[in-house]
Amino acid sequence: MLHNAKVFLRKAADEIVGHSDHADAPFTNDRATVIMVLIQTAIELAAVALVIRHRGVRAILAKDPGYSDEEIRQRWLDGDLRTHTFAQIEILASQIYRSEEFWGLAETFAGQRNKLVHLHLSMEGDAYDLKYDAIYMLIATISHLIAEDSIAYVGMSGVVLGQKRLRKLTSFGPYQYRIRQVASEHGDPLKCVICDCEAYVADEEHCFGCGSYYPSEDLLKCPFCSQRTVMYDELNISQNEIMKALCTACDEGVLVARCRTCENDYIYEPGDGACPFCDDDGSNLGRLPIPSRGASA
Numbered sequence: 001m002l003h004n005a006k007v008f009l010r011k012a013a014d015e016i017v018g019h020s021d022h023a024d025a026p027f028t029n030d031r032a033t034v035i036m037v038l039i040q041t042a043i044e045l046a047a048v049a050l051v052i053r054h055r056g057v058r059a060i061l062a063k064d065p066g067y068s069d070e071e072i073r074q075r076w077l078d079g080d081l082r083t084h085t086f087a088q089i090e091i092l093a094s095q096i097y098r099s100e101e102f103w104g105l106a107e108t109f110a111g112q113r114n115k116l117v118h119l120h121l122s123m124e125g126d127a128y129d130l131k132y133d134a135i136y137m138l139i140a141t142i143s144h145l146i147a148e149d150s151i152a153y154v155g156m157s158g159v160v161l162g163q164k165r166l167r168k169l170t171s172f173g174p175y176q177y178r179i180r181q182v183a184s185e186h187g188d189p190l191k192c193v194i195c196d197c198e199a200y201v202a203d204e205e206h207c208f209g210c211g212s213y214y215p216s217e218d219l220l221k222c223p224f225c226s227q228r229t230v231m232y233d234e235l236n237i238s239q240n241e242i243m244k245a246l247c248t249a250c251d252e253g254v255l256v257a258r259c260r261t262c263e264n265d266y267i268y269e270p271g272d273g274a275c276p277f278c279d280d281d282g283s284n285l286g287r288l289p290i291p292s293r294g295a296s297a
Contacts, residue, residue: 001052002146005045006160009138012038013161016134017168027130029116035134036113039141043106044086046145047093054096060084093145102144109137135175143211157210158194170195170209183208190248193231200231200248220256220267222247230267232256241285242268257285 015035019027027035051059057072058064062082067075075081083089094103112133139157147156158166170176179199183189186208187201197209205215220230225247232245237258245256257268259275259282266276273282 001045001049005042005049005141005146008038008042008045009141010161010165012042012134012138013165013169016131016138017165019131032130033116035130036109036116039134039138040110040113043109043137043141043145044089046141047086048083048089050096050145051089051092055092059092060089097144099144102140105137105140109133131172132175132178135169135172136179138169139209139211143213147211156212163194166195166210170197176209179209190229190231191246191251193233193246193248202229218265220245220265222250222252223254223267223269224252225250230254230256232265234265237265257282260284 012035015031015038019025019031048060057076060083061072062084072081084092090103090106112130142157142160146160161169170179176197176199179197180189183199183201186206187203189198189208190200190202191198192200192207192209192212192214194212195207195210197207199209200207200212200214202216202219206213214231216228218234219228220232221228222230227247227249229249230245230247232243237243237256241260242255242257245254246252247254255268255270256265257273257275258265259278259280261280262275262278264275264277268282268285273285274280275282
């Protein structure tokens, strides 16, 4: 179920990034309809998966007929189970993931979807805001529902969508501008190494641009400005050993290494790559050129 939700979100992302912003053109009604149906379907699937994950499959049944677990499984595979409506399942999901903001957004988004799908009404002026709304809701679905049990995941949106697809989504100028405004309501926004939006708020340990949760204790001290503001992709460093990173305060590019001996991460200095946590001199790690100023991971 979550697999299908992710498939729909990736398809929606492809439709969004496939839209040309030439001449500031809004989505056509056809493209808007496809995007909103894909995202809304993903929301519904993710909500059902959330309820099942926390309360079991019986929680979504219209009534409990007393079937054994094996009978429920078989009827599920046969498509022969009567379940609650999505409106009822949404109530259950909102009791598990208690976020008035998210469910309020989901309700607004569903209303927009209904205007397009059921009434076939033109979006008119709303069409200019729809690309921002669609990107925001797509990423919110990943970070609020799909990542609900994986909150420590840095770059969950990149995991679900693929890093290149995520960067294409978040490179949309109006999205970067407006999401920075959203982040500013919560603190001083810094550039996120995952999505390149200036939307990471250290006090919240959260990037509003891509939904990543990045614990402040995982930030490293920058050798240039001496602030503990170096962010890096923790999901991939175990595979790369040394990787490019970015100071979100001074925008300097640095290198971060993971020690093979003690597995701590640290700022890697070419020529003196010794781990500060143990006696490993770092000589067995791979090499990368120092990133230029402003380079991101």
